[in-house]
Amino acid sequence: MQLSVEISKYPLHSDYIPFIKSFIDRVNQHGELQVITNTMSTQIFGEYDVVMGVLQKEMKASYEQFGKSVFVCKFISGDLSPEV
Template identity: 30%
Template sequence: MNISIELTLTPLQDNFEQPIIAFIKKLRASKFTVLENPLSTQIYGAYDEVMPFIQQEVKTAFENVDHILVNMKVVKSDRSNYEPHF
């Protein structure tokens, strides 16, 4: 089963850019399809492969920053090729 995940990582500190950059670089280095925009990052792949990867990367981010928030939306389908039809 393929899924699409939208992630927004928000460190609650003054120096917020570096943890975000490190998180996105880890996602980019994965074997999964990763798309970015100014507000979030999307990752696409098989559920049983993506979820353990995301779990580990979120845990790493949480261990490296004292106060941090992650928003995640999960859709059951691969939406990486979505194009508006309007």
């Protein structure tokens, strides 16, 4: 089953850009996912179990490395990636 996720990270820190960039960079290292980032959010598309595994791993790494953050996510079944 395919999954589409829109995710935004809100670090509870005044210097928030490196915190967000680190998460996006780590998610982009997973070549089995399609990742699209814009100024408002990051969209992730791929196989359900792969997407959920990557999010679990990378969100935990973010908390361990940077401390408190808020993640806001929308999960939609199916592949809603834009046609290229």
